Amino acid sequence: MALTPADVARLGELARVRLTEEELVHLAPQLDVILASVARVAEVAGADVPPTSHALPLTNVFREDVVTESLAADAVLAGAPSVEDGRFRVPRILGEEV
Amino acid sequence: MSSAVVDFDDALAAFDPVLGLEVHVELNTASKMFCGCSTAFGAEPNTHTCPVCLGLPGSLPVVNAKAIESAIRIGLALNCKIADWCRFARKNYFYPDMTKDFQISQYDEPIAFDGWVDIDVDGETFRIEIERAHMEEDAGKLLHLGGTTGRIGDAEYSLLDYNRAGTPLIEIVTKTISGTGSKAPQVAKAYVSFLRDLMVSLDVSDARMEQASLRCDANVSIMPKGTTTLGLRTETKNVNSLRSVERALHHEICRQAAVLSSGGLVQQETRHWHEDGGYTTSGRLKSDAEDYRYFPEPDLVPVAPSREWVEELRATLPELPNLRKLRLQGDWGFTDLELQDVVNAGALDVIEATVAAGASPQAARKWWLTELARRANEAGVELAELAITPAQVAEVQGLVDAGTVNDKLARQVIEGVLAGEGTPAEVVARRNLAVVSDSGELAAAVDRAIAANPDVVIRIRDGHLQAAGALIGAVMKEMRGQADAAAVRELVLAKLA
Numbered sequence: 001m002a003l004t005p006a007d008v009a010r011l012g013e014l015a016r017v018r019l020t021e022e023e024l025v026h027l028a029p030q031l032d033v034i035l036a037s038v039a040r041v042a043e044v045a046g047a048d049v050p051p052t053s054h055a056l057p058l059t060n061v062f063r064e065d066v067v068t069e070s071l072a073a074d075a076v077l078a079g080a081p082s083v084e085d086g087r088f089r090v091p092r093i094l095g096e097e098v
Numbered sequence: 099m100s101s102a103v104v105d106f107d108d109a110l111a112a113f114d115p116v117l118g119l120e121v122h123v124e125l126n127t128a129s130k131m132f133c134g135c136s137t138a139f140g141a142e143p144n145t146h147t148c149p150v151c152l153g154l155p156g157s158l159p160v161v162n163a164k165a166i167e168s169a170i171r172i173g174l175a176l177n178c179k180i181a182d183w184c185r186f187a188r189k190n191y192f193y194p195d196m197t198k199d200f201q202i203s204q205y206d207e208p209i210a211f212d213g214w215v216d217i218d219v220d221g222e223t224f225r226i227e228i229e230r231a232h233m234e235e236d237a238g239k240l241l242h243l244g245g246t247t248g249r250i251g252d253a254e255y256s257l258l259d260y261n262r263a264g265t266p267l268i269e270i271v272t273k274t275i276s277g278t279g280s281k282a283p284q285v286a287k288a289y290v291s292f293l294r295d296l297m298v299s300l301d302v303s304d305a306r307m308e309q310a311s312l313r314c315d316a317n318v319s320i321m322p323k324g325t326t327t328l329g330l331r332t333e334t335k336n337v338n339s340l341r342s343v344e345r346a347l348h349h350e351i352c353r354q355a356a357v358l359s360s361g362g363l364v365q366q367e368t369r370h371w372h373e374d375g376g377y378t379t380s381g382r383l384k385s386d387a388e389d390y391r392y393f394p395e396p397d398l399v400p401v402a403p404s405r406e407w408v409e410e411l412r413a414t415l416p417e418l419p420n421l422r423k424l425r426l427q428g429d430w431g432f433t434d435l436e437l438q439d440v441v442n443a444g445a446l447d448v449i450e451a452t453v454a455a456g457a458s459p460q461a462a463r464k465w466w467l468t469e470l471a472r473r474a475n476e477a478g479v480e481l482a483e484l485a486i487t488p489a490q491v492a493e494v495q496g497l498v499d500a501g502t503v504n505d506k507l508a509r510q511v512i513e514g515v516l517a518g519e520g521t522p523a524e525v526v527a528r529r530n531l532a533v534v535s536d537s538g539e540l541a542a543a544v545d546r547a548i549a550a551n552p553d554v555v556i557r558i559r560d561g562h563l564q565a566a567g568a569l570i571g572a573v574m575k576e577m578r579g580q581a582d583a584a585a586v587r588e589l590v591l592a593k594l595a
Contacts, residue, residue: 068134
């Protein structure tokens with residue numbers, strides 16, 4: 001399954017990365033190599049090997065419902081490029097949500 | 099602006115509506131889903147945040163056990179199967195309400211699935227099938243500023259408060275609901291109302307729509323009668339009250355019917371409900387290509403509730419609200435209409451407690467739905483918030499039954515209790531409200547009334563017994579209402595016999 005420049009354009013859109021025509025053509029075969037490599041790994045696993053999503057053989061790691069101390073608001077906002085009224089200020093978000 | 103609509107009856111004559119409801123419930127845990135920050139409402143912005151809920155690099159989420167418990171109990175109450183193994187997933191999207199650029203949710207492995215509930219509307223039962231109930235975290239709150247409308251389309255910038263980010267949510271998704279016909283909007287409202295009551299009785303959420311701790315996204319499509327191909331659906335958001343659930347669906351059905359009837363196509367899109375104008379406007383186009391690139395959350399290990407735990411939680415389920423209503427209706431002998439009035443007034447609990455304290459169901463219902471409902475309404479509070487207990491209401495009715503006070507005086511007793519003058523008995527004593535039981539005093543008042551109204555006496559002696567009302571009125575007036583009217587009537591007629 002060869003990745004087309006159109007597929008790459010769609011991926012770029014989803015990742016909010018603007019790509020030129022040139023880059024699309026350039027990246028498609030490179031990403032193909034990655035996909036092919038992952039596909040080869042998938043071939044190794046037989047039907048008896050369940051897909052792994054976690055490296056640790058653990059389940060049910062929970063914490064009690066207890067309130068712990070939060071960060072101070074000024075520390076929270078210290079790294080923000082722009083702040084107003086104790087809130088993060090961000091540019092208008094265009095046409096993505098209502 | 100609002101769009102063209104056709105009349106609801108006309109729409110239903112030509113089309114069958116098909117619903118799908120997504121309800122988000124904010125759990126009432128003390129701390130967030132994956133960190134120990136408080137979930138308390140109304141704090142100063144960004145004071146309930148930490149590296150985990152801000153998604154700072156290197157932070158690790160850990161699941162709140164109480165949230166899992168609540169999720170399982172909700173699933174069980176909705177007759178769902180509980181997964182014996184499930185994972186969280188990342189839902190990736192770019193929007194500043196989440197700093198991580200993803201929301202931790204569940205994708206193809208919800209904790210609860212394949213359930214159902216039966217919903218009654220006007221005596222007809224509709225089975226709503228539940229597709230799934232899954233766990234996720236709430237997002238932060240945006241404030242759109244700089245424009246004139248406060249809406250994003252008009253805003254110049256937005257301000258973010260992440261206090262809510264990471265609050266545990268349960269999203270309950272129905273399968274498509276068809277066959278409800280013209281009752282579709284009512285069924286949707288009754289279903290959301292059922293969920294609200296259920297969450298409160300399970301004590302897992304405040305479930306307050308006006309505070310957005312219970313939110314409903316209403317999907318609806320219509321298909322021409324006689325066909326079975328689903329139409330394209332719209333998803334209406336910003337539906338913030340039970341009434342708006344019904345109104346928004348009513349409107350959407352009429353709008354879609356107008357579009358299809360004029361040869362147009364319904365767009366698959368998100369629509370925004372405008373409470374004031376009672377219409378929806380187009381929001382984001384929802385294409386099938388919408389791609390959240392879900393993948394298993396690597397920072398959280400799978401949740402595998404043991405069957406023993408699930409059964410333990412099942413044993414904690416309270417009597418479900420709809421079953422309780424049926425039981426109480428049977429116990430009390432109320433008609434459907436009477437019960438409906440009680441439910442609508444939010445008086446089920448107080449009436450149950452009043453009956454338990456010894457009052458008859460009809461008497462309890464009468465006090466809570468008339469005098470006390472009026473006072474609660476005046477004060478702008480819920481019935482249960484009135485400064486009178488169900489036991490005191492039962493005591494007032496006991497005073498009426500014993501003939502100590504009549505209905506009119508009983509209302510003054512209630513007024514006294516509400517004003518903080520003490521128990522009903524104390525109010526009766528302090529205000530000297532007991533009906534006059536001294537028969538000598540009463541007899542003297544009757545004699546005076548007879549002497550003062552010779553013409554009325556003649557009419558009564560002529561057989562016009564209803565004329566006795568004038569004499570009874572005169573006596574009651576002289577006694578300043580503190581007499582038992584029935585006893586006065588007996589006395590008047592006995593004296594004239």
